[in-house]
Amino acid sequence: MAGLAHLGVGFAAKRAVPEVPLGLLLPCSMALDILSIGLTFAGIESHGNVPYSHGLLGSLIISAVVFPIALLISRNIRIGIVLSLVVFSHWILDFMTWPMKAVYADAEGVPVFFDNSLKIGIGLHSNIVAALIVEFLFLGAGVAVYIVTLEKIRKNNNSSNMQLTCRGKL
Numbered sequence: 001m002a003g004l005a006h007l008g009v010g011f012a013a014k015r016a017v018p019e020v021p022l023g024l025l026l027p028c029s030m031a032l033d034i035l036s037i038g039l040t041f042a043g044i045e046s047h048g049n050v051p052y053s054h055g056l057l058g059s060l061i062i063s064a065v066v067f068p069i070a071l072l073i074s075r076n077i078r079i080g081i082v083l084s085l086v087v088f089s090h091w092i093l094d095f096m097t098w099p100m101k102a103v104y105a106d107a108e109g110v111p112v113f114f115d116n117s118l119k120i121g122i123g124l125h126s127n128i129v130a131a132l133i134v135e136f137l138f139l140g141a142g143v144a145v146y147i148v149t150l151e152k153i154r155k156n157n158n159s160s161n162m163q164l165t166c167r168g169k170l
């Protein structure tokens with residue numbers, strides 16, 4: 001269940017960067033979790049102890065690193081900023097929802113710095129009802145924004161095709 005809200009942000013980001021495929025936006029929204037899996041395999045992080053991938057400082061550094069990479073590939077500042085923000089949105093959502101006591105009894109907040117630092121969080125996921133509302137609200141809103149954006153892109157494509165056809169007939 002946890003994770004749907006992050007995907008919602010990935011869907012919604014399509015509106016800001018319609019040229020970026022969903023296949024990249026969704027992994028960006030989950031980038032901190034993907035990194036955490038890698039760090040867990042490497043023995044650096046473990047379940048319930050994710051100071052590098054989910055710490056405030058770590059997340060800021062990771063998001064800051066995404067900006068020049070995205071800029072270099074896309075040559076578009078807007079895409080660089082949006083992808084960087086989508087990556088950081090993961091920390092903001094985790095701050096709102098952690099500690100997820102509705103999911104793990106021993107859950108803690110998100111770390112501020114690295115190992116053994118202060119852990120903070122609003123803890124919306126301490127309550128199963130609040131958790132479900134947050135997850136489905138974010139996912140639903142994100143998918144709705146995505147669908148509206150796709151419709152807009154389709155209409156724009158149709159009207160530019162019409163213009164080309166009209167010009168061709170003149």
Ligand SMILES: [Zn+2]
Pocket residue numbers: 032033054090094
């Ligand atoms: Zn996470």
